[in-house]
Structure formats: C-alpha cells, structure tokens
Amino acid sequence: MVQTQFNGSELVVKALKALEVEYIFGYPGGSVLDLYDALFQQSDIEHVLVRHEQAATHMADGYARATGEVGVVLATSGPGATNCITGIATAYMDSIPMVVLSGQVPSNLIGDDAFQETDIVGCSRPIVKHSFNCRSAEEIPTVLAKAFYLANSGRPGPVVVELPKDILNPQLKFNFNMPNQIEMRTYNPSVKGHGKQIKKAVEAILNAKRLVIYSGGGVVLSDTSDKLKELVETLNAPITNTLMGLGGISGTHPNFIGMLGMHGSVEANKAMANADVILALGARFDDRVTNNVKKFCPNATIVHVDVDPTSISKTIKAHIPVVGCLATVFEQLLSAINASSERIDRAAQEVWWEEITKWRAQKCLAYETNPEVLKPQTVIEKVYNITNGDAYVCSDVGQHQMFAAQYYPFKNPRQWINSGGLGTMGFGLPAAMGVKMAFPENEVLCVTGDGSIQMNIQELSTCLQYGLAVKIISLNNRSLGMVRQWQDMQYGGRHSSSYMESLPDFVALAESYGHIGIKVDRPDQLDEALKKAFSIKDRLVFLDIRVDEKEHVYPMQIKLGAIDDMWLKKGVKA
Amino acid sequence: MRRILSILLENEPGALSRIVGLFSQRAYNIDSLTVGTTDDQTLSRITITTHGDDRVVEQITKQVNKLVDVLKVQDLTEVQHIERELLLVKVYARDETMRAAVTRIADVYQGAIIDMGKQSYTLQLLSSSEKIESFLDMLRHESDIIELVRSGAVGIGRGDKALRA
Numbered sequence: 001m002v003q004t005q006f007n008g009s010e011l012v013v014k015a016l017k018a019l020e021v022e023y024i025f026g027y028p029g030g031s032v033l034d035l036y037d038a039l040f041q042q043s044d045i046e047h048v049l050v051r052h053e054q055a056a057t058h059m060a061d062g063y064a065r066a067t068g069e070v071g072v073v074l075a076t077s078g079p080g081a082t083n084c085i086t087g088i089a090t091a092y093m094d095s096i097p098m099v100v101l102s103g104q105v106p107s108n109l110i111g112d113d114a115f116q117e118t119d120i121v122g123c124s125r126p127i128v129k130h131s132f133n134c135r136s137a138e139e140i141p142t143v144l145a146k147a148f149y150l151a152n153s154g155r156p157g158p159v160v161v162e163l164p165k166d167i168l169n170p171q172l173k174f175n176f177n178m179p180n181q182i183e184m185r186t187y188n189p190s191v192k193g194h195g196k197q198i199k200k201a202v203e204a205i206l207n208a209k210r211l212v213i214y215s216g217g218g219v220v221l222s223d224t225s226d227k228l229k230e231l232v233e234t235l236n237a238p239i240t241n242t243l244m245g246l247g248g249i250s251g252t253h254p255n256f257i258g259m260l261g262m263h264g265s266v267e268a269n270k271a272m273a274n275a276d277v278i279l280a281l282g283a284r285f286d287d288r289v290t291n292n293v294k295k296f297c298p299n300a301t302i303v304h305v306d307v308d309p310t311s312i313s314k315t316i317k318a319h320i321p322v323v324g325c326l327a328t329v330f331e332q333l334l335s336a337i338n339a340s341s342e343r344i345d346r347a348a349q350e351v352w353w354e355e356i357t358k359w360r361a362q363k364c365l366a367y368e369t370n371p372e373v374l375k376p377q378t379v380i381e382k383v384y385n386i387t388n389g390d391a392y393v394c395s396d397v398g399q400h401q402m403f404a405a406q407y408y409p410f411k412n413p414r415q416w417i418n419s420g421g422l423g424t425m426g427f428g429l430p431a432a433m434g435v436k437m438a439f440p441e442n443e444v445l446c447v448t449g450d451g452s453i454q455m456n457i458q459e460l461s462t463c464l465q466y467g468l469a470v471k472i473i474s475l476n477n478r479s480l481g482m483v484r485q486w487q488d489m490q491y492g493g494r495h496s497s498s499y500m501e502s503l504p505d506f507v508a509l510a511e512s513y514g515h516i517g518i519k520v521d522r523p524d525q526l527d528e529a530l531k532k533a534f535s536i537k538d539r540l541v542f543l544d545i546r547v548d549e550k551e552h553v554y555p556m557q558i559k560l561g562a563i564d565d566m567w568l569k570k571g572v573k574a
Numbered sequence: 575m576r577r578i579l580s581i582l583l584e585n586e587p588g589a590l591s592r593i594v595g596l597f598s599q600r601a602y603n604i605d606s607l608t609v610g611t612t613d614d615q616t617l618s619r620i621t622i623t624t625h626g627d628d629r630v631v632e633q634i635t636k637q638v639n640k641l642v643d644v645l646k647v648q649d650l651t652e653v654q655h656i657e658r659e660l661l662l663v664k665v666y667a668r669d670e671t672m673r674a675a676v677t678r679i680a681d682v683y684q685g686a687i688i689d690m691g692k693q694s695y696t697l698q699l700l701s702s703s704e705k706i707e708s709f710l711d712m713l714r715h716e717s718d719i720i721e722l723v724r725s726g727a728v729g730i731g732r733g734d735k736a737l738r739a
Binding site for chain 1: 583584587588591592595599629632633636637639640642643644645739
C-alpha cells in the first residue's frame with residue numbers, strides 16, 4: 001500500500017528531500033527525537049553527527065560556500081539551539097544560505113520555562129534573514145519551502161525554523177502538500193538594475209581616466225566571476241577584491257592588483273585612493289576596507305552595485321547606486337558598454353597602469369626569511385606550490401587567515417572559505433569538513449593556528465567517523481598572533497592574555513583521535529613534511545608547524561588614516 | 575529631523591518584535607510607536623516617529639523595507655499628511671483659580687475635561703504632537719501635571735492615494 005498520510009517528522013524529511021537536500025549537519029536531543037527516528041528510517045538524506053552544534057552550523061556553512069546550495073542544520077531545543085548562535089551569526093555576516101531547524105518544547109509548554117526551552121527565534125532575531133515558528137504539522141512543507149527560498153535568493157542568509165515537539169508527533173498523520181512555487185507579497189528581491197542608473201554608471205565608467213573595479217563576496221555568491229572577468233578585460237581595468245571576494249577573479253590575472261583594505265596590497269589601496277571612478281560590485285565598504293571613512297577616496301565617483309539596497313550608501317555615499325542582482329547587472333553593463341558610442345581614453349589608462357606598476361614595484365608582500373625560524377608566509381607559499389593552487393582553503397581567524405589571503409592566489413571563486421564578517425575563531429575546521437563532504441576528491445585545507453584550532457578541536461572525532469581527510473595546516477606561534485600584533489603596535493608590547501601556555505602535543509592529540517600528526521620545528525623540515533602530508537589522500541593529516549611568534553602581518557593600514565595610509569613593515573610607511 | 579514612518583506588515587506573531595529589534599540593534603531612535611490592525615485582517619500598520627539626518631533616515635527606511643514581513647514603508651513627512659495623537663493628562667485643580675485656568679486652556683486648544691476628582695481634572699486632547707507639546711507647556715504653567723499618557727502619533731496621507739496592499 002502506498003503511504004498517503006505522514007506524521008510531522010516524516011513531513012520534514014519528505015520536504016527536505018523535495019528540496020534536494022543531501023546532508024544535514026546536526027546533533028540529537030529530546031525535542032527532536034521523533035525527527036531523528038524518521039531520519040533513521042530513510043537513506044536519501046545523510047545526517048552528519050557533529051560533536052558540538054556550533055560545528056554543525058560551520059559545516060553547513062562551509063558546504064554552502066563551496067557548493068552554492070543551502071546548508072542544513074538540525075539541533076535540539078535549548079542548549080542545542082543556542083550553541084548554533086555563533087554559526088548563524090557567521091553565516092549572516094557573510095550572506096551564506098543556511099536553514100537551521102531547531103527543536104522546541106511542546107506548544108503547550110512554550111513560555112513555561114520548560115526543560116531545555118529557549119526562545120531561539122527571539123535569540124537569533126538580529127542575526128537571521130528571517131525565521132519561522134512552525135505551529136502545525138500541515139504547514140511544515142510550506143514553511144520549509146519558504147525558508148529555503150528566502151535563504152538562497154536575493155542577498156542570501158540564514159533562516160531559522162522552530163519545530164515544537166508536538167507537531168513532530170509520530171501518531172498524528174497528515175497529507176503532504178509541497179508548494180510548487182513560493183510567492184510572498186512582502187518579498188521580491190529586485191533583480192534588474194534601473195535602466196537610467198545603468199546608463200549613468202556606464203557613462204562614468206567610460207569617461208574614467210583612473211578606474212578601479214572593487215569586487216566583493218557578492219560576485220562569489222552570485223556565481224558571476226566569468227562576467228566579472230569579461231568586464232575587467234573589456235575595460236582593461238585594474239581590479240581589487242575584498243577578503244570575501246577573493247577568487248572572484250583569478251589571483252594570477254594580470255589585472256588583479258591584490259586584496260584591498262586593512263591588510264590589502266599597497267597597489268590596491270593606492271589605486272583606490274587615487275581613482276577617479278570606483279566601480280563597486282557586490283561589496284559593502286566594510287570598515288576593514290575603508291579605514292577612516294572621512295578620508296575615503298575623496299576624488300572618486302562611486303558606482304555601487306548591490307542586490308541589497310541597505311548596503312548602498314550605508315558607510316560611503318554612492319554617487320551612482322544600482323540595485324540589482326549581479327548576474328543581470330553584469331549583462332546590462334556589458335551590453336550598454338558595447339552599445340555606447342563613447343570609448344575609454346586608452347592613453348589616460350596607460351598612464352594609470354604605469355602608476356599602478358610603480359606601486360606594485362614596492363613589492364609589499366616581500367618579507368625577510370631566517371634559516372633558524374620558519375616564517376608563516378613561507379608555509380603558505382609552499383602549500384600553494386604543492387597544491388598547485390587548486391586546493392579549497394578554509395581558514396580560521398587571525399594572522400594565518402591574512403597570510404593565507406595574501407600568499408595563496410585563488411584561481412576560482414568558492415575556493416577560499418573564511419569567516420570575513422564575523423571573524424569567528426573555530427570556523428576553519430568544521431567549514432573544511434563541510435567542503436570535504438561536498439568534494440571528497442578534492443584537496444581541502446584548514447589553515448589555522450594554535451588558538452583557533454582549539455575552538456572546535458573536538459570535531460577531529462567527527463572527521464574520523466566520516467573519513468574526512470582534511471589537511472590541517474596549523475601555524476603554531478604559541479600566541480594569539482593577531483592580538484599580539486595589535487598589542488605590539490598599539491599597547492607598548494604588553495601581551496595581555498595573548499600567549500598560550502600548556503599547549504597540547506598536537507601530534508599526539510591528532511593520533512589519539514585516529515589521525516596522522518606531523519610536527520615541523522625548523523625551516524629545513526618543511527618540504528619533507530609537506531611532501532609526506534600531501535602524499536596521504538585517505539587520512540586526516542594534522543601539520544603542527546612551529547612558526548615565528550614575532551612575525552606581524554604587513555602591509556597594514558594605519559589607524560584612522562586614509563585607505564592607503566599603510567605600514568609596509570615595522571616603522572616603514574608605504 | 576523628525577520623521578513619521580508608516581509601515582504595513584504581515585499580521586504575524588513576532589513581526590512587531592522584528593521592527594522594534596531592528597531599531598535597537600542598529601541604534602536608531604524610536605520617539606513613539608503605535609500598532610494596530612487594518613481593514614485587511616492579514617495586515618498590521620505601525621506608525622513610528624523617529625529622528626535623524628537624511629542618511630540615517632534613508633537607512634532606517636531601507637532596513638525596515640528589507641524585513642521579510644514588511645509589505646510597504648512610507649515616510650509620511652515626505653508627503654502631505656494628517657497627523658494625530660491622543661493625550662490624556664491629569665493635572666491638579668485644587669482651587670477655583672486653578673480650575674478656571676485649566677478649563678480655559680482646554681477650551682483654547684479644543685481639548686476636553688473628561689474626568690474630575692476632588693483635587694484634579696483629567697483632560698484629553700486629540701491633535702498633532704507639536705500642538706500637544708504646546709498644550710502641555712501651558713498646563714505646566716498654570717498647574718502641575720500628576721499623570722500623563724500619550725498614544726504616540728498616527729498619520730495618514732492626504733487625498734485619494736492610499737497605503738494598502
């Protein structure tokens with residue numbers, strides 16, 4: 001007999017299947033036991049059991065960043081749900097499509113301070129794109145369809161769905177009605193750029209003498225890097241990427257002038273400061289880019305394209321705002337440029353490129369090596385070489401994150417995965433696991449440090465259970481390196497709580513979790529260790545690499561200065 | 575500059591908290607807020623008075639619009655509109671002089687005395703927020719305020735145009 005009636009838990013599973021979900025990252029508990037029972041009795045969706053719910057959110061997040069699909073999390077009510085908060089905020093800040101299914105106490109107990117009750121919709125309200133309190137089993141398919149639609153349309157973001165225990169009750173059966181199409185009268189993410197604005201934008205671009213294209217995470221999220229490349233090459237414009245936008249254009253493209261912002265390249269920040277027209281694409285003029293907004297690029301006409309109107313003129317006034325989905329706006333810009341009778345002033349552009357070449361000649365990423373002490377930059381460069389620049393690089397947060405961004409040129413979008421907006425330590429390992437789940441054949445790295453890795457190190461256990469052969473590249477400086485750097489530069493070298501005493505033996509730790517650990521103490525051991533590590537394809541390898549604890553990340557913007565006021569190295573201004 | 579924002583949004587649980595949360599989260603000012611149902615049972619209407627420079631108010635409008643539950647936002651101060659607020663205020667009226675003065679103020683402002691006690695009058699005034707301020711100033715001058723409650727402003731655009739789904 002064909003089943004035509006389903007309980008609430010089965011409705012959740014059926015809806016997720018209809019939404020083409022392959023993986024759920026989660027952790028069971030009292031309020032979601034019925035749902036876990038329904039998951040147990042099917043094989044289309046794989047549930048990945050983490051060791052801490054925060055890691056489930058980062059895994060789903062890494063999976064979403066690498067694939068462009070919605071990452072799905074399942075947690076129980078109360079502590080399970082609150083443990084997701086950091087991961088939800090991380091996804092929110094970087095506009096990552098994610099749906100978090102949270103259990104809740106039965107409806108008749110809500111508000112009674114019942115066991116493991118938390119108002120998770122309330123707790124997460126400031127850090128979600130939207131949230132739903134599911135109030136009946138019948139509405140589950142519609143709510144989930146809406147949640148997925150919201151999470152991955154317009155400016156993507158996390159959506160929380162609260163499921164009270166009583167609506168998951170296996171005894172009560174309902175029909176399954178999955179909506180074919182979702183329409184919401186209050187939600188219409190605008191797609192097409194306004195014709196007049198496109199015209200103005202193209203006029204400004206074609207009349208520019210010192211144009212810079214500044215692209216962000218929006219290009220990566222909208223899968224429009226091909227269009228970006230076409231635009232860059234049509235205009236022969238210099239292009240810089242934000243931290244979130246790296247890979248939007250290949251890091252080896254001749255027009256790429258590096259990342260901009262706090263630890264951006266001198267040439268990128270100088271080009272921005274001296275530009276007469278800035279074309280911002282899917283970027284949001286974050287404070288880590290602009291430095292002092294009052295001194296920001298005073299002579300530039302700013303053309304700002306974004307799908308989210310709130311990003312436009314939030315921190316920096318846009319002279320020519322264009323609200324629209326990048327996929328469409330790129331087409332509009334390209335066809336308007338081709339149709340225009342105006343042409344770029346190639347002579348002026350040549351002068352502009354000469355100027356940029358001079359800034360490039362400062363070689364702002366050059367650093368001094370030492371035969372006794374390994375430099376973190378060297379590690380990233382060698383990892384780049386041995387992976388042929390093809391690996392997925394998932395980073396934690398701190399100095400190692402900046403070194404990875406600077407010294408590993410990314411060929412492709414979605415190859416660089418890091419918590420840019422929230423800056424969440426502990427993100428790297430679970431994110432790498434989520435990527436490895438999606439792309440088991442690819443090399444997936446977690447670039448981390450001795451501080452960050454310990455914030456979700458329990459997931460080494462999950463890696464063993466699911467055979468996730470991630471490479472952990474831990475730049476061990478026995479310090480919270482970025483904190484220490486700021487203390488060196490701004491607090492007279494007083495290292496308040498920024499050093500790690502009693503670090504574990506990471507090699508032994510990795511081995512106790514059933515993985516392979518390799519220690520590197522000296523520069524001359526690095527090549528051999530990397531060779532060994534990268535010859536292993538089916539096991540997780542933890543590389544504990546001792547690097548110089550005194551090293552600082554340069555270049556670095558000078559506090560309160562203009563975008564291009566930078567330290568090139570200790571005591572030397574760019 | 576003071577602004578009156580009219581917001582039409584889904585009549586769903588939690589929708590109001592998203593609006594209030596947005597204002598506190600982004601450090602925007604709420605000078606007053608009123609909420610009620612509309613002729614369309616599926617929609618609520620919120621009126622918020624706020625202040626800020628043009629840049630801030632533009633951000634507020636955009637951020638409110640971005641909330642998934644919100645259908646429409648209108649800055650009433652940008653169009654010809656009518657604004658009303660209800661004030662209820664209890665003042666001392668201990669002797670004839672004071673009572674006469676309070677009564678005179680109520681007359682001039684077209685307010686009403688709606689209740690009295692042995693020592694007090696309770697007055698009502700339905701007017702613009704600005705006129706209410708002036709009314710209160712006069713009352714303070716002639717008497718003492720014991721208790722005060724304001725509904726917050728509501729507003730509607732002039733003419734045939736309407737804010738609806």
